[in-house]
Amino acid sequence: MTATVTCPFCSLLCDDLSVRASGSGLTVSANACQRARQGFGLPAPATEARIAGVVAPLERAVTRAAQLLQKSRKALLGGLGTDVNGLRAALRLAERTDAALWHEQEPYARQNLKALQSRGGIMTTLGEVKNRADTVLFIGNNVTDNHPRFIERCINPAHALFAGKHRKLGYLGKPGRTELADCEGHELVTLTDQGNGLANHLALLRAALTQPQWLAAAELPAPKRNKLKQLVDMVGNAQYGALVWSPAALPQDQADLIIHACLDLLRDLNVKQRFAGLSLGGNNGGVSWQSVATWQTGFPAGVNFTNGRPSANGVQAADADCLLWVSGFNRQPPPALAVPTIILSPHQAGASAADVYLPTGVPGIDHGGNLFRTDGVIALPLQKLRDRGAPSAAEVIEQIVERL
């Protein structure tokens, strides 16, 4: 078997895996990270639908779900851990039931979006970083934690078109232990700070980069000044640099500020040289959600329908009077809301407490489809790796729509 399986378990969408069946789960035999091994290793989806915790025929469960949604006035379609087709179906359902939609990654994605919508960005893609970036500056703590093979694929590739084997790496924040190990062999300058905060450091770096005389005059402790000087030289000498952050790995009270600062820094740098940003985020279909929502409704997040009219007013989970929860990639149970709850998931987390549980397959395991990668440009096909009769979330949602 050639290793061309797409891994759906983070938005890097590595598509060089090979997978074989073992017991009730699957085992990945090539190129997987821990996160992928865990995802592929989860037990096969449940096959029985439930109404109020009791096993029921799928037909009846779907009808019940449709009734609950039809009765609701402010339903929330949440989680949205599904593929492009699942999201298209969810948008259709929301439009028909005047529901709001909310992706589990949205709290993080929104920080990015706010900045991009107010400023725009100078951005890049995985393939550009892999082949071209001789200098990479990480912003945040444990930036690649939720994207485990980023360094392997983009900083340590076996082959690159332009960048050499040894890259210059800067880390504004605290690298994780595995990151440190993965970055071995490259020049690495870290500016970790216990007290002052990332936003502050970024501001210092920006000042130092844009006004060289400032650094010499600034009142800074010598070690910090030296680090800044090293980073300034590193960035200034880059042929092509990448600034990498992960919204979820930023201190949430500063994320907005930091991402704005990153985008501003990129604007400054590109006056004279080339440097571009890459945001690692949008796991569990989050990037796909932003893409599909944008092209179908014109709004990239927090889409809310009233009288079938989309708006980007955002969503208050507490206001919802019915929850449909889609969780195709993990066992994340729905938030505990005291409202009728419908779960679409391969996994039965929370199923017994839900009003309706509809078993669905894992996108990229039980059915094919598409997901968008973290850079937002590339959609990869997903493969069907086993056949246990589990339907896709898209199929189940379409059945609900038919019964409205």
Added chain:
Amino acid sequence: MIKLAGGKVYDPANGVDGRIMDLYIKDGQLVAASAVDKVQQVIDLSGRIVMPGGIDIHTHIGGGKVSIARLLMAEDHNAHVTGADDLLRSGSGAIAPSSFITGYRYAEMGYTACFEPAMMPVNARQSHLEMADTPMLDTGAYVLLGNDDFLLRLLQQKKDQQLINDYVAWMIRATRALGVKVVNPGGISAFKFNQRKLDLDERNKYYGLTPRDVLSPLLEALDTLGVPHPLHVHACNLGVPGNFQTTLDTIAAAEGRPMHVTHVQFHSYGQEGDRKFSSAAAPIAEAVNRHKNLSIDVGQIMFGQTVTASADTMLQYKGHIHAHPHKWTCMDIECEAGCGVVPFRYRDKNFVNALQWCIGLEIFLLTDDPWRVFLTTDHPNGAPFTSYPHLIKLLMDRSFRNDVLGTINPAAAGASTLGSIEREYSLYEIAVITRAAPARSLGLQDLGHLGNGATADITVYQPDDDIETMFAHPQYVFKRGEMCVRNGRVCAIPTTSTHVVEPDCDPGIERSLKRYFDRYMSMNLENFKISREELEGYNQHSLLVHDCR
């Protein structure tokens, strides 16, 4: 079987210029009266004007850059929201509308087929997904080549033209394209090496190639492969004063081979006068008239807010200082291309913008063969596509044109010859530049005409004193014989197709590509390719494969 009775028909591909005639539709096609056994429905079109469905040969309707544009234009989306009903899906935006709305608005304007001109290979899947969510319209796309590292290396190593041809053919097939576009040949790549400008004979500092070095083999490849639509060229120096010389040189560089030069308005600038910005529409139009191998689309600008989206990161970056509102995005993409999105407001009182408006119209009016000129605003770059009826009025009505000319920046109006140009387009010529000519250029044998065997994509207009009103609100639109617009509103959602070509290629090319993908690309070759089943699955779209010559 439907009979469309007694309409006044404009069907330039069949030489029909305003003849009163009956049309017969059977199984989605136009058929001869003799092939009719039983007419089920007669629609009386007396006093109406009948044309084939409109075809937009260059409109940015599918792919990442449009969605970045949507994201940046949040104000526009908030201000223009459309709800769903039993038939129609919802959406928003007037400048770069969301996908469903795009389809409805095009159809309500009498258009039945639209072609995305800049589909990046790695973004092809998204482009097709978005177009599958754009109802009412047949679609297709030109794959973007000429800044992709694989090709630039082949050229740098002076590989055999045959290999280039195979690569181009393979890319067209893998991405399900209908043609090939090149944008600022080698210049998007050069920008990644921090080059900020690239003339036709200036070298990309990494590959040592000039835009001319890239252009020529691509022209050759498409010609040899027999792809109906010639290489679709976005020349270098987009928007730069004085760039008309580059455009003339680019035209000459084709050396007689078929070539399509796109949004030529943005490439027809002189640098005369106090403001070092002037119209060079005359020499460009003259070159178009002389070079029969050439076709153009205009890329007319209209006054108002829009957003520009282009793969030309080099020039979009340069243009960001004019961003309005002041936010913009540039992206380097996969050693293949890029994209730059810059919101822009064209102002009629601004000298440069006003002159750009004149330049586009001058090109329309000074070129003498409508079969080689296509009506576009390079949606949304010059203006949203919804401005076409207004543009048509400007072309057809000299007194209206001169009235508007009287309201724009007077220095610009004075610097333009527009006021003295007497030409007015006829309905027949409008049917050429919006239907027959684009279809012919793209090799769509069954579209853009109303002869027997043609697909019954038909637009029926109610004549109006105001030609803009007439073109803005067709009375009926038929798609594959099904009435899908009535009195200017969508009344049915027809099935649509994706148009592609599949030029022959030596399968051996895939071996080198596989090696290249395994080493350098960030995805597998197998996953890069889009299968027929996959594409057709997006929205029960059927794939229509057109013959290569």
